[in-house]
Amino acid sequence: MTQIELRGIEKFFGAVQVIHNLNLAIADNEFIVLLGQSGCGKTTTLRAIAGLETIDQGDILIDGKPVQHLKAADRDIAMVFQSFSLYPHMTVFENIAFPLRATRMGSDEVDKSVREVARVLRITDLLGKKPSALSGGDMQRVAIGRALVRRPKAMLMDEPIGALDAKLREEMRAEIKRLHIKQGSTTIYVTHDQIEAMSLADRIVIMHEGFIQQVGTPDEVYSHPANLFVAQFVGSPVMNVADASVAEAASAATVTIGDAPAGFEFPRELLSKLNGHAANGGLTLGIRPEGVLVRRDAAPGYVPVEAHIIEPLGSFDVVDLKVGSKMLRARTKAGYVAGPGEKVHVRIDPEQAHFFDTASGKSLGVRL
Amino acid sequence: MASVALTHLDPASRAAARGWSDLTIRNVFIIPTLAFLIVFNIFPLIYSLGYSFTNFAANRSDPWQFVGLQNYRELLSDDHIWSNFVITAKYVIVSVAGQMIVGFGLALLLNRSFPMKGLITTLLLLPMMMSAAVVGLFWQLLYSPSWGPINYVFGLGDFAWLSNPDSALYAVAITDIWMWSPFVMLLSLAGLSAVPQHLYEAAAIDRAGWWYTFTRITLPLVSPILLIALIFRTMEAFKTFDIAYTMTTQPTAELIAIRLYKQAFQQWDTGKSCALAYIVLIMVLAITNLYVKYLNKVKER
Numbered sequence: 001m002t003q004i005e006l007r008g009i010e011k012f013f014g015a016v017q018v019i020h021n022l023n024l025a026i027a028d029n030e031f032i033v034l035l036g037q038s039g040c041g042k043t044t045t046l047r048a049i050a051g052l053e054t055i056d057q058g059d060i061l062i063d064g065k066p067v068q069h070l071k072a073a074d075r076d077i078a079m080v081f082q083s084f085s086l087y088p089h090m091t092v093f094e095n096i097a098f099p100l101r102a103t104r105m106g107s108d109e110v111d112k113s114v115r116e117v118a119r120v121l122r123i124t125d126l127l128g129k130k131p132s133a134l135s136g137g138d139m140q141r142v143a144i145g146r147a148l149v150r151r152p153k154a155m156l157m158d159e160p161i162g163a164l165d166a167k168l169r170e171e172m173r174a175e176i177k178r179l180h181i182k183q184g185s186t187t188i189y190v191t192h193d194q195i196e197a198m199s200l201a202d203r204i205v206i207m208h209e210g211f212i213q214q215v216g217t218p219d220e221v222y223s224h225p226a227n228l229f230v231a232q233f234v235g236s237p238v239m240n241v242a243d244a245s246v247a248e249a250a251s252a253a254t255v256t257i258g259d260a261p262a263g264f265e266f267p268r269e270l271l272s273k274l275n276g277h278a279a280n281g282g283l284t285l286g287i288r289p290e291g292v293l294v295r296r297d298a299a300p301g302y303v304p305v306e307a308h309i310i311e312p313l314g315s316f317d318v319v320d321l322k323v324g325s326k327m328l329r330a331r332t333k334a335g336y337v338a339g340p341g342e343k344v345h346v347r348i349d350p351e352q353a354h355f356f357d358t359a360s361g362k363s364l365g366v367r368l
Numbered sequence: 369m370a371s372v373a374l375t376h377l378d379p380a381s382r383a384a385a386r387g388w389s390d391l392t393i394r395n396v397f398i399i400p401t402l403a404f405l406i407v408f409n410i411f412p413l414i415y416s417l418g419y420s421f422t423n424f425a426a427n428r429s430d431p432w433q434f435v436g437l438q439n440y441r442e443l444l445s446d447d448h449i450w451s452n453f454v455i456t457a458k459y460v461i462v463s464v465a466g467q468m469i470v471g472f473g474l475a476l477l478l479n480r481s482f483p484m485k486g487l488i489t490t491l492l493l494l495p496m497m498m499s500a501a502v503v504g505l506f507w508q509l510l511y512s513p514s515w516g517p518i519n520y521v522f523g524l525g526d527f528a529w530l531s532n533p534d535s536a537l538y539a540v541a542i543t544d545i546w547m548w549s550p551f552v553m554l555l556s557l558a559g560l561s562a563v564p565q566h567l568y569e570a571a572a573i574d575r576a577g578w579w580y581t582f583t584r585i586t587l588p589l590v591s592p593i594l595l596i597a598l599i600f601r602t603m604e605a606f607k608t609f610d611i612a613y614t615m616t617t618q619p620t621a622e623l624i625a626i627r628l629y630k631q632a633f634q635q636w637d638t639g640k641s642c643a644l645a646y647i648v649l650i651m652v653l654a655i656t657n658l659y660v661k662y663l664n665k666v667k668e669r
Contacts, residue, residue: 050573051572051573052569052572052573071572072569072572072573073572073573073574073575073576073577074575076575077573078573078574079570079573081566081569081570083564083566085564085566085567085569085570087567087570087584087585088589089588089589098571098574098576098584099574099575099576102571102574102575102576102577102580102584103575146570146574150574150575
């Protein structure tokens with residue numbers, strides 16, 4: 001039972017402010033992922049919670065008690081480092097036993113706990129080995145074992161699988177999820193990989209330049225991005241973003257991207273929902289590649305365009321379509337568009353369109 | 369091991385364009401070095417081994433005789449020599465232990481960032497850069513019974529450090545500790561700064577206290593380089609001559625190197641001195657070997 005709360009955290013490195021007024025409440029057993037580019041302050045936030053970094057302003061509360069003045073050892077929090085940080089001169093057993101022995105646990109109990117954790121992580125046969133003899137994935141299993149063994153109040157993970165190769169990353173991702181479901185401890189996980197974040201998190205916290213951009217479930221941040229940064233950071237292939245203008249037509253509204261000759265048809269209610277925002281000219285349309293619908297033959301509402309570049313990705317293709325001077329990336333069935341230069345017809349699915357204020361980047365919250 | 373034949377460089381190759389070929393380097397650097405070592409180190413070593421089986425004396429022109437193992441037999445059954453060895457052992461233990469403790473302690477203090485760290489480190493290194501004979505003479509003044517600053521500071525009246533048979537050896541050892549602790553400090557600092565910071569962070573997260581972290585993480589990771597410092601200092605302390613010779617004439621502080629000097633250059637007993645030198649050499653080799661064996665074991669861990 002561990003809740004963690006961050007209240008008004010500010011952190012400076014010299015004159016540079018790396019965390020700005022950060023507020024976050026983490027519920028018991030929740031898996032929170034801090035997501036952002038390198039240098040966005042996510043790791044600093046994690047280290048501040050762990051007690052490896054001081055904060056200049058604000059409170060860190062664990063179960064309602066302020067801990068910002070406590071040393072790391074007194075916060076009862078475990079952490080898995082990106083560099084694994086295994087003790088090189090100790091065996092796997094001694095590494096996992098270290099946090100227990102450091103608090104003078106009896107040797108029978110240490111032995112029992114270590115073997116139990118090793119069984120869960122399936123590393124029992126590695127217990128006698130030195131870290132230098134392990135593969136990357138096994139090193140990370142040992143590091144996780146060292147964190148799990150003492151049943152900490154919370155687990156912090158700093159890009160724990162960032163140093164592994166792609167296949168192993170996928171494997172370990174599943175394993176971390178399995179462990180969290182099984183052990184159920186409050187977990188804060190830092191990564192720059194949005195796929196990791198989406199697949200693991202109960203809630204994702206997206207950070208950029210020291211500010212929280214959005215907090216929400218993977219579905220919320222994907223379907224309702226709060227601003228352009230979130231919209232483009234989450235999701236792959238990346239969301240299309242373009243300056244757009246809205247005009248009134250006979251029975252509908254048309255949205256024109258940049259200087260394109262033809263606009264896309266939208267339901268008329270868009271006009272009232274935008275509430276005149278379009279008139280200022282500062283409107284940005286965001287549409288994920290799967291919201292760009294492509295047909296080979298003409299159909300009402302579809303605009304003729306030319307395919308430019310095709311990236312075949314196996315299960316689907318990403319096709320760059322030339323709309324005016326802009327490129328619109330669409331996701332199609334594999335092989336649907338034969339090759340560059342082919343003429344196709346395209347429509348934007350109004351239900352998947354997002355509208356942002358160009359100046360502030362904020363979502364206008366308009367959904368059709 | 370496969371032998372690699374030296375060949376002439378292809379004159380068109382990049383190595384040739386850059387500079388000297390392996391053959392040139394061999395002729396310019398390696399052959400003179402080998403010649404120097406053979407003439408001034410290996411030849412005297414073998415020659416003195418020959419002398420150690422004779423009654424040769426360097427200051428007399430009498431014909432010398434081959435005496436077999438007699439020199440060794442006499443030396444090893446001489447109580448004086450054994451007492452010299454006991455004195456040397458005491459000196460080595462006190463002085464090396466002192467240097468390891470003081471040097472490693474200083475390194476622990478210096479292993480963090482603070483203002484003027486570089487300057488302070490350099491100042492602490494000064495003692496080991498001085499000439500040992502000069503250090504001995506200065507400490508003789510510092511220990512002076514009537515007006516030496518040491519007795520003044522510690523309020524010891526006119527305690528005669530260097531002419532008191534009980535304290536002379538330890539007074540010399542203290543001087544040696546002062547002079548050579550910086551060496552241990554320097555090596556320890558290198559070892560300490562090679563321990564990755566993230567291991568300390570992991571230990572802090574794992575709730576290890578200061579002492580637990582020190583004994584379980586710092587010491588094991590620094591111990592190989594500490595052992596190297598220990599090997600160097602033990603060898604040097606065993607051979608100490610200059611500091612002790614300039615500071616005191618007390619027979620209780622007569623180290624084996626001083627005994628050897630007297631035998632060789634005051635009694636001119638050259639053959640026997642060579643034998644004694646060989647006994648010392650074998651002892652130093654034996655001790656060093658023990659350390660190296662242990663060092664390899666530590667490194668394997």
